[in-house]
Amino acid sequence: xxxxxxxxxxxxxxxxxxxxxxxxxxxxxxxxxxxxxxxxxxxxxxxxxxxxxxxxxxxxxxxxxxxxxxxxxxxxxxxxxxxxxxxxxxxxxxxxxxxxxxxxxxxxxxxxxxxxxxxxxxxxxxxxxxxxxxxxxxxxxxxxxxxxxxxxxxxxxxxxxxxxxxxxxxxxxxxxxxxxxxxxxxxxxxxxxxxxxxxxxxxxxxxxxxxxxxxxxxxxxxxxxxxxxxxxxxxxxxxxxxxxxxxxxxxxx
Amino acid sequence: xxxxxxxxxxxxxxxxxxxxxxxxxxxxxxxxxxxxxxxxxxxxxxxxxxxxxxxxxxxxxxxxxxxxxxxxxxxxxxxxxxxxxxxxxxxxxxxxxxxxxxxxxxxxxxxxxxxxxxxxxxxxxxxxxxxxxxxxxxxxxxxxxxxxxxxxxxxxxxxxxxxxxxxxxxxxxxxxxxxxxxxxxxxxxxxxxxxxxxxxxxxxxxxxxxxxxxxxxxxxxxxxxxxxxxxxxxxxxxxxxxxxxxxxxxxxxxxxxxxxxxxxxxxxxxxxxxxxxxxxxxxxxxxxxxxxxxxxxxxxxxxxxxxxxxxxxxx
Numbered sequence: 001x002x003x004x005x006x007x008x009x010x011x012x013x014x015x016x017x018x019x020x021x022x023x024x025x026x027x028x029x030x031x032x033x034x035x036x037x038x039x040x041x042x043x044x045x046x047x048x049x050x051x052x053x054x055x056x057x058x059x060x061x062x063x064x065x066x067x068x069x070x071x072x073x074x075x076x077x078x079x080x081x082x083x084x085x086x087x088x089x090x091x092x093x094x095x096x097x098x099x100x101x102x103x104x105x106x107x108x109x110x111x112x113x114x115x116x117x118x119x120x121x122x123x124x125x126x127x128x129x130x131x132x133x134x135x136x137x138x139x140x141x142x143x144x145x146x147x148x149x150x151x152x153x154x155x156x157x158x159x160x161x162x163x164x165x166x167x168x169x170x171x172x173x174x175x176x177x178x179x180x181x182x183x184x185x186x187x188x189x190x191x192x193x194x195x196x197x198x199x200x201x202x203x204x205x206x207x208x209x210x211x212x213x214x215x216x217x218x219x220x221x222x223x224x225x226x227x228x229x230x231x232x233x234x235x236x237x238x239x240x241x242x243x244x245x246x247x248x249x250x251x252x253x
Numbered sequence: 254x255x256x257x258x259x260x261x262x263x264x265x266x267x268x269x270x271x272x273x274x275x276x277x278x279x280x281x282x283x284x285x286x287x288x289x290x291x292x293x294x295x296x297x298x299x300x301x302x303x304x305x306x307x308x309x310x311x312x313x314x315x316x317x318x319x320x321x322x323x324x325x326x327x328x329x330x331x332x333x334x335x336x337x338x339x340x341x342x343x344x345x346x347x348x349x350x351x352x353x354x355x356x357x358x359x360x361x362x363x364x365x366x367x368x369x370x371x372x373x374x375x376x377x378x379x380x381x382x383x384x385x386x387x388x389x390x391x392x393x394x395x396x397x398x399x400x401x402x403x404x405x406x407x408x409x410x411x412x413x414x415x416x417x418x419x420x421x422x423x424x425x426x427x428x429x430x431x432x433x434x435x436x437x438x439x440x441x442x443x444x445x446x447x448x449x450x451x452x453x454x455x456x457x458x459x460x461x462x463x464x465x466x467x468x469x470x471x472x473x474x475x476x477x478x479x480x481x482x483x484x485x486x487x488x489x490x491x492x493x494x495x496x497x498x499x500x501x502x503x504x505x506x507x508x509x510x511x512x513x514x515x516x517x518x519x520x521x522x523x524x525x526x527x528x529x530x531x532x533x534x535x536x537x538x539x540x541x542x543x544x545x546x547x548x549x550x551x552x553x554x555x556x557x558x559x560x561x562x563x564x565x566x567x568x
Contacts, residue, residue: 011385012385012386013385013386013388013389015538015539015540017388017389017540024391026385026389031385096364097354097364098357098358098361098364101358120350121350123386124384124385124386125384126366126367126383126384126520127354127364127365127366127367128345128350128354128366128367128404129350129354129357129364129366130354131354132350132351132352132353132354132355132358133354133355133357133358133364134358135355136326136354136355136358136359137358141322141323141432141433142322142351142352142355142433143322143351143433144322144347144350144351145347145350145351157436159439160347160351161347161502162264162347162348162502163346163347163501163502164441164502164503164504164505165440165441165495165498165502165503165504166264166438166439166440166441167438167439167440167441168319168320168435168438169435169436169437169438169439170321170433170434170435170436171433171434171436172432172433172434173432173433176432176433179350182485182486182489183485183488183489183490186490186491212361212397213361213396213397214396214397215357215362215363215364215365215395215397216363216364216365216380216393216394216395216396217393217394217395217396218384218391218392218393219379219391219392219393219394220391220392221384221389221390221391222389222390222391223389223390224383224387224388224389224390224545225390229544229545229550230532230534230544230545230547230548230549230550231548231549231550232549232550232551233533233535233549233550233551234551237553237554237557237558237560237561238561238565240535240551240553240558240561241558241561241562241564241565242561242565243549244512244533244549244558244562245562245565245566247510247531247533247549248453248477248510248512248533251509251510251530251531252452252453252509252510
């Protein structure tokens with residue numbers, strides 16, 4: 001069973017917000033980067049599927065510059081066999097999901113997988129689109145927001161998590177693309193030895209080569225309107241607690 | 254044509270609210286509003302969809318007992334080919350995530366999700382959405398031709414209401430193989446506590462740091478007479494059962510007081526609690542999105558506040 005996992009090196013914005021020169025993104029110096037949370041669950045699920053199947057390869061794909069190797073190395077340390085990174089080169093800035101899906105499809109049309117996994121969404125852009133677009137481009141049966149996967153012969157039974165916690169049980173023909181929801185498993189931590197071994201695993205680098213306009217372009221980025229701001233409760237824990245007790249008492253009486 | 258195609262979403266025989274919100278958004282864009290009803294028996298949806306602002310309901314009969322991504326994609330593709338709308342609108346829901354991005358990939362058109370503002374500027378669509386944990390907003394444009402697919406943030410628009418007498422028509426949907434098949438629905442386990450009926454929720458999130466700290470807040474909830482609820486990461490980690498979860502995939506709550514400690518306020522969480530009577534938030538990050546819906550806030554270490562609450566409540 002060969003499983004491809006699409007991952008993203010995501011940006012986390014701290015407390016400070018400044019804009020880049022074009023005002024279409026934040027100042028990159030203010031961003032920290034990490035493996036997307038949903039994708040850690042997808043990597044773990046791939047490793048478990050391979051363990052159940054007893055053989056096969058787990059390979060990672062991402063679109064990102066060499067900084068993204070950090071997230072790939074984390075997945076490799078968890079147990080993935082190898083990785084492919086598609087370098088965006090001149091396509092700087094926020095890549096749109098369709099461009100990313102086209103880039104991933106270019107690799108996956110050559111390297112067949114029985115299952116392609118992706119996280120439901122990325123924490124920095126929250127489009128929940130790249131996986132489903134990729135399924136379409138590869139003409140794979142696609143099922144999104146999955147919290148349980150049981151492999152059968154030629155099919156998988158999956159639990160899709162709907163609003164309110166309702167579960168939609170579905171059967172999907174393999175090969176398939178599945179987007180993975182958080183909580184599907186407990187992602188393993190890599191030990192020091194695995195982290196060292198991951199340094200020797202292969203990360204193949206390719207150039208981004210896609211045609212066509214992306215599906216969107218950021219034209220301006222700005223601070224959210226202030227709106228109504230929360231009334232401050234106090235400057236120290238004792239005052240804050242006192243005010244909370246007053247407010248709760250008044251509202252519940 | 255320029256005009257909006259709204260794709261209706263329904264679950265277990267009921268039209269879902271994001272569809273009525275999308276009809277409002279479509280009406281505000283000007284131009285005709287067409288709603289696509291996809292089902293094994295779509296005629297049952299015409300009544301619930303006959304609300305103000307709807308010009309036409311197009312019925313697409315498909316071979317699927319309920320939502321299946323293949324049938325829905327085939328139906329929307331057929332409607333887009335025949336009606337040529339310049340914008341396709343639907344709620345940003347679990348179902349729509351499963352096939353509407355595929356429509357954009359197939360058509361090579363525009364796409365954005367979690368959209369909470371949309372307008373036309375010189376004829377072109379401009380949408381507003383958030384990035385980086387909702388700490389910034391952005392306007393996005395759609396350079397590709399073809400229809401633009403927008404998935405709208407639930408509750409960002411009011412629901413369309415009233416009544417109308419839209420035209421009703423049908424379109425043929427070419428049969429597609431059922432490569433993803435609905436089997437059954439399963440309700441989430443209810444557990445021993447119903448957080449939706451509590452007057453006072455003490456709600457904790459990722460900010461509590463580790464599992465051993467849950468006990469501190471179980472105890473504090475007991476002291477204060479509050480019911481303990483949680484945000485999604487604590488359920489994902491297995492620290493608390495899912496019947497305690499507030500948010501889109503958990504419960505929607507409306508207590509008199511919602512005291513959020515260590516919850517940053519992901520959109521899916523806010524959707525489940527923002528209608529609460531009084532919202533109090535304690536979080537160490539001053540930019541946390543929870544402060545934008547909270548009535549009272551403190552940028553502070555939650556453990557220090559928890560300790561003070563524990564001590565002072567007894568007095």
